Amino acid sequence: MAYDVNGTAVEHDEEGYITNLSDWSQELAGVIAQAEEIEMTDEHWAVVNFLRDYYEEYQIAPAVRVLIKAIKKSMGPEVGNNKYMYELFPYGPAKQACKIAGLPKPTGCV
C-alpha cells in the first residue's frame, strides 16, 4: 500500500500511517489529508507542525488528551479544546493529525 506523491510511491501500513518517517514532506501531507477527506487550512497545519515538533523533542506522538492540553498551553484555549480539534480532525485529532504529520500512531491509541 502506498501514497502517490507526484508519481513517487510512499509506503504506508493498513491504517494509512507511513512506514518510514523520513519519507514525509509537505506534499505528502497534502496527499494523506486528501485521502482522509480533510482540506488543509492554516489551523490544520498549525496542529500538524506542533505534532512534528513534539515528536522531534520527545520521540513520541502524544495521546489526544496530552495533545489538546499542550496545544491549549501553546496556542490558547480557542484552539486547544476538544470541540475545535474534532472540527479540524473529525476522526480524532491525535490519530488523523499524526497520520498527516507522518508520525506513528499515538502511544496509547488502541
Added chain:
Amino acid sequence: MSEDGVKKFLYVNRKAPYGTIYAQEALEVVLIGAAFDQDVSLAFLDDGVFQLTKGQDTKGVGLKNFSPTFNALGDYEVTKLYVEQESLDERGLSVDDLQDIQYEDEDDDWAEKPSIIVVSRSQMADVMAEQDVILSF
C-alpha cells in the same frame, strides 16, 4: 486503595536501556496506563538507573534513543521518578549524570519542578510498601 478508586501504581525499572526491550516497553506501558488517571510513579534501581542518563547516543546500536520521552512524562501527569542512591553509587554515577527531568505544576501557575527524587535503599522499600500495584520490568 483510596476512596475515590485511585490506586497507587509503581513501575519498577531494573534493566539498562538498550540490551533488552524491557526499558522501552515499560515506558510505553506507563504512557498507555497514564490514561486511566491513577497515581503513577516510577522507580529506577540496579542497571535501571542508566535509563535516565544524559547524552545517550544509540547510533552505534541501531536502536531508537527513547530517553527524550522521559521528559514528556510530566504531560501525562507522571511526576514522581524515584531513583535509588545506592544503585547510582555502585555504578559510579551521581544525580548530575541524569537528565534534569521536570514537570509543570498546573496547581502552581505551571512552575517547573524536578520529577527525579533520589532515595536511599531503605526509603525505596518504604515507597514500595505504600503501593497498591507494583509492575516490574
